[in-house]
Amino acid sequence: MAPHAAPVDDVAHEQVDGIGPTGRTRRSIPDPPPLLHHGPAKILAICNQKGGVGKTTTTINLGAALAEHDRRVLLVDFDPQGALSVGLGVHPHQLETTIYNVIMENDTAVPDVIRKTMIDGMDLLPSNIDLSAAEIQLVSEVGREHTLVRTLRPVIDHYDYVLVDCQPSLGLLTVNALAAADGVLIPLECEFFSLRGVALLIDTIEKVKERLNPKLDITGILATMYDPRTLHSREVMARVVEAFGEIVFDAVINRTVRFPETTVAGEPITRWAPRSSGANAYRALAREVIAR
Numbered sequence: 170m171a172p173h174a175a176p177v178d179d180v181a182h183e184q185v186d187g188i189g190p191t192g193r194t195r196r197s198i199p200d201p202p203p204l205l206h207h208g209p210a211k212i213l214a215i216c217n218q219k220g221g222v223g224k225t226t227t228t229i230n231l232g233a234a235l236a237e238h239d240r241r242v243l244l245v246d247f248d249p250q251g252a253l254s255v256g257l258g259v260h261p262h263q264l265e266t267t268i269y270n271v272i273m274e275n276d277t278a279v280p281d282v283i284r285k286t287m288i289d290g291m292d293l294l295p296s297n298i299d300l301s302a303a304e305i306q307l308v309s310e311v312g313r314e315h316t317l318v319r320t321l322r323p324v325i326d327h328y329d330y331v332l333v334d335c336q337p338s339l340g341l342l343t344v345n346a347l348a349a350a351d352g353v354l355i356p357l358e359c360e361f362f363s364l365r366g367v368a369l370l371i372d373t374i375e376k377v378k379e380r381l382n383p384k385l386d387i388t389g390i391l392a393t394m395y396d397p398r399t400l401h402s403r404e405v406m407a408r409v410v411e412a413f414g415e416i417v418f419d420a421v422i423n424r425t426v427r428f429p430e431t432t433v434a435g436e437p438i439t440r441w442a443p444r445s446s447g448a449n450a451y452r453a454l455a456r457e458v459i460a461r
């Protein structure tokens with residue numbers, strides 16, 4: 170009987186000569202230095218207005234991989250769908266208080282809503298469908314674009330990284346995330362149409378930088394759902410690297426069924442399948458993020 174083809178998960182990223190899937194020689198990334206003290210946190214918005222590109226998956230697994238390096242991490246669910254909360258085993262509709270209450274009510278403090286996750290050192294600020302009302306209610310507020318940064322201020326010194334999982338739109342919630350952030354991490358699916366919306370996203374980032382948040386920068390572009398067996402995936406990757414150059418991370422996330430499995434399990438892949446290539450890819454990303 171012919172042996173089964175190796176699942177994508179088991180295909181090694183690295184070729185012998187050190188050329189990664191980006192087609193570039195992998196840059197050498199120093200070992201993350203141990204921290205002498207924690208905070209103030211670097212805020213990263215995980216952002217792409219295209220749906221289903223791996224924003225939530227990246228938020229959870231990058232967070233868990235950063236926590237392995239003893240970084241204190243807060244994950245902010247800033248999507249009314251609550252997928253980040255679900256991905257960490259929290260049922261959003263059962264929550265009494267969420268980020269919505271902190272944003273809209275003066276008597277709810279952010280530490281009261283933050284929850285521990287199953288990962289040591291990684292906490293969650295959950296959301297649910299209530300947050301969609303905030304988007305409408307905020308429109309008439311003074312300083313509406315700075316609501317999230319005000320919300321996070323009391324806890325910023327406690328964490329090393331705050332990762333904000335954005336919803337798939339460039340509306341007011343996403344602008345709030347960009348106005349709060351030090352950097353934007355853009356997950357980009359290795360599919361033909363994925364490049365289309367990126368110009369608009371970069372334009373929005375530029376506008377927010379100019380008008381609201383001069384410190385904002387693009388931390389990096391992360392290629393997701395890469396399938397090394399298809400020419401299509403490799404071609405899209407080549408175009409992404411050609412278009413964006415150095416800001417494309419060497420870490421690349423393969424398409425594998427392991428990720429949908431982790432959502433069902435409600436755990437990061439670093440815990441669900443700690444030795445899988447998916448877990449290692451997010452670990453490699455964490456090292457790059459710490460180094461940038």
Ligand SMILES: Nc1ncnc2c1ncn2[C@@H]1O[C@H](COP(=O)(O)OP(=O)(O)OP(=O)(O)O)[C@@H](O)[C@H]1O
Nearest residue numbers: 220221222223224225226337394423424425428429
């Ligand atoms: N590398 C991957 N390989 C295969 N499936 C993946 C991968 N990354 C994410 N997925 C799956 O694809 C779906 C969309 O991923 P995810 O929810 O992370 O995207 P998103 O950008 O947050 O979506 P949305 O725009 O709806 O918020 C999920 O079912 C997830 O499990």
Ligand SMILES: [Mg+2]
Nearest residue numbers: 224225248252
């Ligand atoms: Mg999502």
